[in-house]
Amino acid sequence: MPIETCLVLSNEGLTPGAYLLWLEAPEVAPHARPGQYVMVRCSSDHDPLLRRPLSVHRVEEERLALYFAVVGRGTEWLARRRPSDEVDILGPLGNGFKIEPHSRNLLLVAGGMGIAPLVFLAQKAAAEGYSPILIHGAPGALALYPQRLLPPRVDLRLATEDGSQGEKGLATELMVRYLEWADQVFACGPVGMYRAMAAHDLDKPVQVSLEVRLACGLGGCLGCAIHTRQGQRLVCRDGPIFDLGEILWDELKM
Amino acid sequence: MAELRLSVQLAPRSKRGLWLKNPVMVAAGTFGYGDELAPVLDIQRLGAIVCKGTTLKPRPGHPQPRLIETASGLLNSIGLHNIGVDALIRDKAPLWATWQVPVIVNIAGETVEEYARLAARLEGVAGVSALEVNISCPNLEAGGMEFGTDPVTAAEVTAAVKEVTSLPVMVKLSPNVTDIAEIAGAVAQAGADALTVINTLKGMAIDVARRRPALGSGVGGLSGPAIKPVALYMVYRVAQAVEVPVIGCGGIASAQDALEFLMAGASAVQVGTANFVNPKVALEIIGGIEAFMRREGVGDIAQLIGAAQP
Ligand SMILES: Cc1cc2nc3c(=O)[nH]c(=O)nc-3n(C[C@H](O)[C@H](O)[C@H](O)COP(=O)(O)OP(=O)(O)OC[C@H]3O[C@@H](n4cnc5c(N)ncnc54)[C@H](O)[C@@H]3O)c2cc1C
Ligand SMILES: Cc1cc2nc3c(=O)[nH]c(=O)nc-3n(C[C@H](O)[C@H](O)[C@H](O)COP(=O)(O)O)c2cc1C
Numbered sequence: 001m002p003i004e005t006c007l008v009l010s011n012e013g014l015t016p017g018a019y020l021l022w023l024e025a026p027e028v029a030p031h032a033r034p035g036q037y038v039m040v041r042c043s044s045d046h047d048p049l050l051r052r053p054l055s056v057h058r059v060e061e062e063r064l065a066l067y068f069a070v071v072g073r074g075t076e077w078l079a080r081r082r083p084s085d086e087v088d089i090l091g092p093l094g095n096g097f098k099i100e101p102h103s104r105n106l107l108l109v110a111g112g113m114g115i116a117p118l119v120f121l122a123q124k125a126a127a128e129g130y131s132p133i134l135i136h137g138a139p140g141a142l143a144l145y146p147q148r149l150l151p152p153r154v155d156l157r158l159a160t161e162d163g164s165q166g167e168k169g170l171a172t173e174l175m176v177r178y179l180e181w182a183d184q185v186f187a188c189g190p191v192g193m194y195r196a197m198a199a200h201d202l203d204k205p206v207q208v209s210l211e212v213r214l215a216c217g218l219g220g221c222l223g224c225a226i227h228t229r230q231g232q233r234l235v236c237r238d239g240p241i242f243d244l245g246e247i248l249w250d251e252l253k254m
Numbered sequence: 255m256a257e258l259r260l261s262v263q264l265a266p267r268s269k270r271g272l273w274l275k276n277p278v279m280v281a282a283g284t285f286g287y288g289d290e291l292a293p294v295l296d297i298q299r300l301g302a303i304v305c306k307g308t309t310l311k312p313r314p315g316h317p318q319p320r321l322i323e324t325a326s327g328l329l330n331s332i333g334l335h336n337i338g339v340d341a342l343i344r345d346k347a348p349l350w351a352t353w354q355v356p357v358i359v360n361i362a363g364e365t366v367e368e369y370a371r372l373a374a375r376l377e378g379v380a381g382v383s384a385l386e387v388n389i390s391c392p393n394l395e396a397g398g399m400e401f402g403t404d405p406v407t408a409a410e411v412t413a414a415v416k417e418v419t420s421l422p423v424m425v426k427l428s429p430n431v432t433d434i435a436e437i438a439g440a441v442a443q444a445g446a447d448a449l450t451v452i453n454t455l456k457g458m459a460i461d462v463a464r465r466r467p468a469l470g471s472g473v474g475g476l477s478g479p480a481i482k483p484v485a486l487y488m489v490y491r492v493a494q495a496v497e498v499p500v501i502g503c504g505g506i507a508s509a510q511d512a513l514e515f516l517m518a519g520a521s522a523v524q525v526g527t528a529n530f531v532n533p534k535v536a537l538e539i540i541g542g543i544e545a546f547m548r549r550e551g552v553g554d555i556a557q558l559i560g561a562a563q564p
Contacts, residue, residue: 001293001294002294003294003532003533003534041531041532046326046478046479046507046531047325047326048323049323049326049327049328049478049479049527049531050321050323050328050530050531051530051531090294090533212318212319213318213319213320213321213322214321215321215328215330215527215530216284216529216530216533218286218290218291218293218294218533219286219290220284220285220286220290220291220529220530220533221283221284221286221321221330221332221530222283222286222306222315222320222332222335222336223320223321223330223332224318224320224321225314225315225318225320225335226318227314232314232335237290251317251318
């Protein structure tokens with residue numbers, strides 16, 4: 001598993017406070033699977049110290065894209081990278097989403113920035129002949145991921161809380177309409193969204209991407225251990241993708 | 255120049271001894287059991303690997319959040335989450351026995367007797383090259399006061415472990431004390447073959463939105479570049495106070511840092527938190543020490559150890 005110093009190809013603000021960063025990553029990109037992440041160094045010295053985990057957002061041959069929100073000093077630093085700068089990544093890491101052999105109808109549910117790993121999943125699924133439906137919710141139209149960047153054959157359904165585009169409401173409310181159709185559900189978003197999904201008592205497999213603080217990404221520090229119905233698990237290595245039913249909600253109050 | 259000599263003997267008083275081919279190890283709790291990191295770097299080139307702190311029974315550790323970043327540092331409260339000594343002997347040691355790199359088992363207990371039982375369990379286990387005794391643990395028989403903060407209990411633990419093992423014993427000192435040299439002296443007197451200096455500094459962070467401590471367990475241990483000057487000073491002090499080898503640990507992230515610790519009097523170093531930033535950093539530090547020795551015409555690492563001492 002390589003640590004790669006990648007050339008920045010482009011870095012553009014897509015939505016207010018969120019950036020699409022394309023990297024030349026010949027050692028990492030070809031091995032990445034949807035739902036996996038990379039640990040990104042976000043400084044040239046010791047501050048901020050730790051790498052930041054970011055999902056693999058897209059892969060085109062040897063190029064890899066990240067889609068990230070600026071929420072603190074690490075992502076601020078990353079947003080300032082310009083073409084021909086270098087960014088150091090470690091990966092791909094984690095287990096990734098798994099499409100069950102008998103699933104045909106794939107429903108992807110993205111709350112806000114949660115669209116980051118799901119675009120890669122949609123891209124892969126479409127390339128393998130599936131016709132996934134991608135539900136994407138955001139507070140308002142401005143925060144929605146630009147449709148022109150989505151891979152072809154992905155059926156996009158939008159929801160905004162203020163009703164400025166698509167349906168008025170939450171992604172999970174829109175999701176309910178497609179549950180019957182879906183064989184399998186994949187979700188990424190805030191914990192509140194997962195709680196809402198869990199309340200629906202879904203009778204089909206649901207995989208979600210979990211977020212806790214990571215340090216090493218390799219299972220070496222045990223900083224990201226959580227209790228699940230299957231026992232103790234490391235989010236960095238056993239996850240970040242978990243079955244919704246495995247999660248003990250008290251563990252995710254942070 | 256002739257070949258560089260980087261090898262160090264860390265347990266001259268022990269019958270078995272502990273030769274490392276170079277003085278750069280990875281610190282307990284930052285490198286798992288070694289195998290987790292093997293896909294990323296050639297772990298066989300390390301001086302030694304110290305494994306995750308191990309207790310008699312498996313421990314689930316503390317609740318989330320377990321990690322909080324600070325200015326050039328890291329607060330952790332993992333809470334000695336580990337698989338327990340039986341699983342270590344069954345699942346990890348056989349793998350270690352096939353490795354070139356020595357593996358040192360870090361042990362932690364809540365009573366003096368627990369430390370001794372751990373050491374006894376590990377006696378004769380193939381794949382274990384030495385023990386490192388973490389005395390920064392609450393002593394259940396003394397109201398939770400850490401073993402490492404009192405010279406008498408620190409010495410008791412050391413003696414109890416030494417009595418039941420033929421392995422070299424390194425004792426890892428807590429920096430959360432008034433005079434580390436006093437503890438170091440007591441532990442060396444009690445038979446420690448080497449001293450690791452230092453473990454994490456006690457620290458905390460507050461989540462102002464919740465008005466609560468930010469770590470799940472409230473209090474944690476501070477590590478990383480932020481603690482380097484403190485660790486360096488303690489190594490300098492302890493190296494003056496004892497005859498046994500000192501292993502420097504705390505904030506080491508570059509060859510320059512490692513050289514500072516060697517010159518302060520450490521015979522070897524451990525790299526901890528910096529592994530998270532760059533899993534290959536220990537190997538880069540070995541390369542950097544070699545480059546320094548070539549540049550400065552130093553043939554034997556022994557010439558650097560304690561060079562900055564008066
Ligand atoms: C597997 C995984 C994949 C991820 N993928 C993406 C992605 O594709 N796109 C994206 O935008 N983000 C993603 N994240 C989240 C991203 O890692 C964080 O937003 C980033 O680390 C923040 O770094 P920072 O230095 O900018 O902010 P920091 O300064 O580290 O944090 C900003 C604020 O958020 C708090 N905080 C930081 N981390 C956490 C946490 N885990 N839980 C609760 N509070 C926290 C801090 O205390 C601080 O107040 C992912 C996280 C994980 C674990
Ligand atoms: C996540 C983490 C876990 C640790 N676990 C242990 C442990 O189990 N036993 C121990 O003796 N020290 C443990 N330590 C302390 C380190 O081994 C080391 O002494 C300390 O972090 C200072 O070195 P550093 O600044 O290079 O990290 C841990 C440190 C960290 C950051």
